[in-house]
Amino acid sequence: MSPFPQYLIPACVSLLLAGTASINASPPGFVEGHLRIISPKEVELADETPSKITAENYAEYPLIILSRDGKKEIARVTADENGKYRVALPPGDYILDVQGRPPKGHVRAKPQLFTIVSNQTVRVDMDIDTGIR
Numbered sequence: 001m002s003p004f005p006q007y008l009i010p011a012c013v014s015l016l017l018a019g020t021a022s023i024n025a026s027p028p029g030f031v032e033g034h035l036r037i038i039s040p041k042e043v044e045l046a047d048e049t050p051s052k053i054t055a056e057n058y059a060e061y062p063l064i065i066l067s068r069d070g071k072k073e074i075a076r077v078t079a080d081e082n083g084k085y086r087v088a089l090p091p092g093d094y095i096l097d098v099q100g101r102p103p104k105g106h107v108r109a110k111p112q113l114f115t116i117v118s119n120q121t122v123r124v125d126m127d128i129d130t131g132i133r
Helices: 003-026 056-058
Strands: 027-037 063-067 072-079 085-091 091-098 112-116 121-123 127-130
Touching: 027 056, 027 091, 027 112, 063 085, 072 085, 091 127, 112 121
Parallel strands: 027 121, 027 127
Antiparallel strands: 027 085, 063 072, 063 091, 091 112
16 A cells, blocks of 8 residues: 555545534624714814814724733724724624724723624624813
């Protein structure tokens, strides 16, 4: 017997097991919601025109999805021009938080724990306070 079949059999078994594992994997669920940027005082531009919330404002405050223990970043998402977001995630427990980018510095937001279930959508809205006075 040639050595070729000896190497082919383990390879086929590995592929079969990998295919079975992917078939048994749970379908993802979704988290969606609305990001609301709160500023105690409207920011005024040089021409003293009050600024408006735009897609660029939302991009300054990306939402981060962390593992339940808060130690590992799982995903990062930017809300659209209306402040809405949606992300597919494997089933499990997560924390939704926000990260302010410099020069904006720190923002105040309450991290929120949520659970993803296969083929279901959970809604988690996030309010952030920019602290701009």
